[in-house]
Amino acid sequence: FVIAETFEQARAAAHLVRVDYDRGKGRFDLAAAKDIAVKPPGGFAPPDSKAGDFAAGYDKAPVKIDRTFTTPDHSHAMMEPMATTATWTDDRLTLWTSNQMIAWSKGEVCKTFGLKPEQVRLDSPYVGGGFGAKLFLRADAVGAALGSKAIGGRAVKIAIPRPMIPNNTTHRPATIQRVRIGAGKDGVIAAIGHESWSGDLPGGGPEIAALQTRQLYRGADRMTAHRLAELDLPEGNAMRAPGEAVGLLALEVAMDELAEVTGVDPIELRIRNDVQYDPEKGPGTPFSSRKFVECLRQGADAFGWSRRNPKPGAVRNGRWLIGMGVASAFRGNLAGDSGARVSVDAKGKVTVETDMTDIGTGSYTIIAQTAAEMLGVPLKDVTVKLGDSDFPTSAGSGGQWGANSSTAGVYAACVATRDKLSQNAGFNSKDAVFEGGKITAGGKSVSLANAAGKSGTTVEGKIEFGDLAKKYAQATFGAHFCEVGVDALTGEVRIRRQSGAFAAGRILNPKSARNQVIGGMTMGAGAALMEELVVDPRFGYFVNHDMAEYAVPVHADIQEQEVIFVEELDDKSSPMKAKGVGELGICGAGAAVANAIYNATGIRIRDYPLTIDKIIAGMNKNA
Ligand code: MOS
Numbered sequence: 132f133v134i135a136e137t138f139e140q141a142r143a144a145a146h147l148v149r150v151d152y153d154r155g156k157g158r159f160d161l162a163a164a165k166d167i168a169v170k171p172p173g174g175f176a177p178p179d180s181k182a183g184d185f186a187a188g189y190d191k192a193p194v195k196i197d198r199t200f201t202t203p204d205h206s207h208a209m210m211e212p213m214a215t216t217a218t219w220t221d222d223r224l225t226l227w228t229s230n231q232m233i234a235w236s237k238g239e240v241c242k243t244f245g246l247k248p249e250q251v252r253l254d255s256p257y258v259g260g261g262f263g264a265k266l267f268l269r270a271d272a273v274g275a276a277l278g279s280k281a282i283g284g285r286a287v288k289i290a291i292p293r294p295m296i297p298n299n300t301t302h303r304p305a306t307i308q309r310v311r312i313g314a315g316k317d318g319v320i321a322a323i324g325h326e327s328w329s330g331d332l333p334g335g336g337p338e339i340a341a342l343q344t345r346q347l348y349r350g351a352d353r354m355t356a357h358r359l360a361e362l363d364l365p366e367g368n369a370m371r372a373p374g375e376a377v378g379l380l381a382l383e384v385a386m387d388e389l390a391e392v393t394g395v396d397p398i399e400l401r402i403r404n405d406v407q408y409d410p411e412k413g414p415g416t417p418f419s420s421r422k423f424v425e426c427l428r429q430g431a432d433a434f435g436w437s438r439r440n441p442k443p444g445a446v447r448n449g450r451w452l453i454g455m456g457v458a459s460a461f462r463g464n465l466a467g468d469s470g471a472r473v474s475v476d477a478k479g480k481v482t483v484e485t486d487m488t489d490i491g492t493g494s495y496t497i498i499a500q501t502a503a504e505m506l507g508v509p510l511k512d513v514t515v516k517l518g519d520s521d522f523p524t525s526a527g528s529g530g531q532w533g534a535n536s537s538t539a540g541v542y543a544a545c546v547a548t549r550d551k552l553s554q555n556a557g558f559n560s561k562d563a564v565f566e567g568g569k570i571t572a573g574g575k576s577v578s579l580a581n582a583a584g585k586s587g588t589t590v591e592g593k594i595e596f597g598d599l600a601k602k603y604a605q606a607t608f609g610a611h612f613c614e615v616g617v618d619a620l621t622g623e624v625r626i627r628r629q630s631g632a633f634a635a636g637r638i639l640n641p642k643s644a645r646n647q648v649i650g651g652m653t654m655g656a657g658a659a660l661m662e663e664l665v666v667d668p669r670f671g672y673f674v675n676h677d678m679a680e681y682a683v684p685v686h687a688d689i690q691e692q693e694v695i696f697v698e699e700l701d702d703k704s705s706p707m708k709a710k711g712v713g714e715l716g717i718c719g720a721g722a723a724v725a726n727a728i729y730n731a732t733g734i735r736i737r738d739y740p741l742t743i744d745k746i747i748a749g750m751n752k753n754a
Contacts, residue, residue, distance in 0.1 A: 132274045134287055157363030159671040161305050161330045162201075164360035168328050171359040174336045176374075180345050181354045182411045188322030188352025192313025196389050200310070200381035200737045202340075204664035204673065205303035206296070207370050208683050211259025213291045213300060217275035220284030223250055228272050230255040230518075231265045232527035233486040237520045239268040244276065255518035258490040258528075262654075263369035265490070266529050269300050297365065297664055297676040304329045304338045304367030308381040313352075318395035320350040320404050325382060327355075330362030338367065340378035343461040343718070346606060347382070349406040363671050369529070371654060372714035375462050380658060380739055383458035383722030387729065396441070397457050397726070398431050401610075409604035419603040419703035420710075422634035423459070423610075426697050430610035430632030431457070433695055443733035451616035453627075454731025458722035460609030460633060464710040466600070467526030469540030470593035473502065473548045477587055479568055479580035481506055481513045483544070487525035487537040488518045492713055493643030494528070494537060500640065501538045501707070505545035507565035508579065523591055531607070531711030534639055536594065539705040544592030551590050556582040594705065603703050607715045609633035611652070611723035617731045622746035624728060626656055628691035629720065636701035636710035644712050648694045651716020657684045659721035661740050 133148065135141035158164055170178050189195065215228040224246060230236050230253060237253050240246065258265060271289045278287035291300065306329045313322035327340035341355035370376070390397040405424050409416040431437070439455040440446050446453040471485040483502050489495050499513045506513075516522065523544075526536030553560035556570050556577040563572045570577050582588070599605075612630040617623070629652050638644045661682040664673040675681045694716075700708040721739070729735050734749030 132278055132289065134278045134282060157671045159362060159364055159666055159668055161307060161328065161360060161362065164330060164362060165307055165328050168358035168360040171337050171357065176339050176342060178337065178357045179355065180411055183352035185322050185324050185352045185354040189311055189313035189324065192321050193316050194314045194389070194392055196310070196312040196385050196392065198310055198385050198388065198737060200308045200384065202306045202377040202380055202658070202739045204305045204666065205370055205658065205662050206664050206681050207262040207264035207302070208678065208681060209260030209262050209264055212293055212296060213265065213269045213271040214289065215271040215275040216286055216288040217272070217279045218284055218286050219276055219279040224276055225252045225254070226272055226276065227254050229258045229265055231258065231261045231488050231490055231529055233488060233518060233520050234524045234527065235266070236268045240272065243268065243273060251520070253520040255488055258488055261490040261528065262371040263373065263529065264301055266369055294677045297673040297681070299365070301366045301368035302664055303370035303373070303377070304331060306338050306340050306377050308340055308378070310381050310385040312385055312389055314389055314393065316393060318389060318393040318400045318403055320348050322352040323348060323350045324354045325378070326358070327378065328358045328360065329367065330360040330364065331367040332363070333361055335367055338377060339374035340381070342374035342463065343378050344382055345411050346409055346604060347459060347461045348404040349410055353411060364666065365673065371651070372462050372718050375718040376658065379458065379461065379719040380721050380725070383719055384725050384737065387456070387726040398427050398436060401427055401459055412604070416604050419605045420636065420699055420701040421606070421608060422697050422699050423608040426608055426610040426632040426634050429695055429697055430612055430630065433632065433693065434612040434630040436612065439730065443730055447619065450619050452619050452731040454615050454617070454727045454729065456613050456723045456726025456728070456730055458611045458719040458726060460611055460631065460715055460719040462531060462607050462711065462715045462718045464605035464607050464704060465530045465532040466596045466705060467532050467536045468593060468595045469526040469536040470523035470591060471525065471541045471544040472523050472589060472591045473544045474587055474589040475506070475548065475552065475579055475583040477580055477583060477585050479508065479512065479578060479583065481508055482516065483513065483541055484516045484522040485525045485537060485540060486518060486520055486522045487533065488528045490528045492528065492533065492647060493640060494533065496643055497534055497538055497639045498541050501541045502545055505542060505565070506548065506579065508568050523593070531714040534713065535636070535705050535707055535709040535711055538639060538707050538709070539594040540592070542706050543594045544590060547592040548588070548590045551588055552579065552582040555584060555588065599703070605704060605710070607633070607635040607710050607712065609715055609719070611719045613723040613727040615724065615727040615731055617728060617746065622743045622750060624660060624741065624746065626689045626724065628693070629656065629689060630693040631716070632695040632697055633712065633715055634697040634699045635712040635715055636699055636704055637708040638696045638712070639707065639709050641696065644696065645694045647713045648716035649692050651714060652692060652720045653684050653689060655717045655720020656689060656724055658739060659724035659741055661742070663740050
């Protein structure tokens with residue numbers, strides 16, 4: 132880092148820095164390293180799982196699918212880069228930064244610099260996108276802090292330039308995945324196996340791409356395994372729906388192949404393989420709620436699935452080959468303990484404070500809605516303050532747990548606030564009704580303002596989920612549909628429409644939830660058709676490290692997107708009866724695109740992304 136008075140000075144000076152280094156040998160190729168991959172220590176999830184006897188069940192199954200898929204390294208490509216302004220004065224370090232997980236990152240700052248919690252403050256009220264790239268502390272925060280210290284505490288601002296993000300921060304690692312399904316002639320699964328290989332730097336973790344295969348379909352004999360190879364590439368880490376986002380790109384194409392071999396309609400095949408409990412653990416571990424079949428049925432109706440011709444390459448309109456595809460959506464529903472502080476002032480205005488972040492997801496809105504409803508005040512009387520490490524610790528934004536967990540924490544704080552205000556007003560809180568800015572009980576009313584008193588009332592509360600995750604399997608479900616046109620002459624793919632039906636508990640806000648799902652579907656289309664960080668095998672870095680050459684879908688790429696939410700209240704998941712939805716939309720979306728391309732052309736590509744060169748090669752082979 133070079134620190135200067137202006138950006139231009141700093142940049143000019145940085146170009147004068149000459150770096151000399153010795154070249155060593157590195158390992159950059161996952162396929163070549165697959166054989167030295169090892170079973171990693173259990174981190175986020177155990178590396179292996181099994182039930183019954185997979186080998187025996189698969190061996191005797193009348194129908195077998197055994198396919199290997201690859202997915203490349205992906206870049207988060209969020210709009211806002213990692214950026215921090217820091218001041219480090221009088222042993223106090225303040226970081227105004229862009230971060231999804233305030234409490235985690237404050238802990239990392241303390242550990243990195245040997246500081247006590249009271250010496251550090253992180254403030255991240257707005258985050259311009261993250262997708263997992265900002266779950267952890269990155270070089271911008273460390274550099275800005277050290278920079279400020281070096282110049283006596285003046286503010287130092289650093290934004291990591293876009294071309295440095297893929298190679299100097301984090302990405303979703305590439306995978307090789309083998310899926311084996313053993314089924315009856317009726318398509319009912321008896322044995323299912325999913326193995327995934329990925330790479331990372333020493334000390335890193337695997338891409339947990341087999342996760343969904345542990346819970347999505349029935350079958351007595353099962354196995355999954357994640358293996359990790361040490362690679363000398365930039366750090367691999369979480370990117371939107373780590374695990375399922377790429378795992379379903381493999382599993383759901385294998386399911387499409389099973390449907391074709393058995394002659395069972397792909398919707399019917401998935402319905403036949405539904406299971407209402409965790410299939411690895413047995414009927415003693417039911418799902419907290421699971422409206423998977425409803426998603427398939429309602430989604431198929433809305434999309435017009437009955438108009439699909441199952442014969443590949445049979446529908447043509449001028450030069451366009453038309454195809455339809457379906458894929459299941461699945462994403463685990465995680466929940467994290469989450470706290471909040473609620474203040475009611477002498478005017479009856481409400482302020483909510485929590486270190487929850489809003490990464491473009493609408494946290495401000497749903498938290499304000501929760502507090503307004505709980506305390507019976509109009510939305511305009513609620514102020515929400517987020518992202519400050521001085522506020523109570525929340526679950527943060529990650530793994531699609533943010534909305535459900537943080538609003539449940541605000542709910543808990545509001546329950547405590549209602550108790551306190553009722554007490555102040557001389558009411559029993561059980562009988563008190565909070566409505567229209569008043570507390571009413573036994574025919575008597577007191578305004579919120581009076582109950583709060585002259586100096587106002589401030590109460591903290593917290594939701595704790597205890598052993599909920601042990602009692603219930605928890606996940607969100609859906610069905611993705613896609614219609615594509617493939618140019619019969621050039622191999623160009625056009626997504627004509629994407630559609631999907633999703634069940635994720637109570638939808639806290641239909642507009643923000645829909646935005647999240649549409650964003651996920653778009654990202655899934657990107658993974659199917661264009662997204663790929665290309666490794667330079669000589670030097671072990673990503674060549675296409677900017678938005679000009681790392682292609683992501685834009686509005687013109689997808690003409691029509693439709694989102695249906697299946698009615699569901701999950702009374703086990705949280706007092707909000709909600710689940711996560713922010714990552715569900717990406718999970719399976721790309722497989723629906725791949726399956727639509729197969730239906731249009733008869734070309735099955737198992738190495739993502741499905742670019743024109745691969746489609747043309749398929750056309751030449753089929754010709
Ligand atoms: Mo998500 S990849 O946990 O931000």
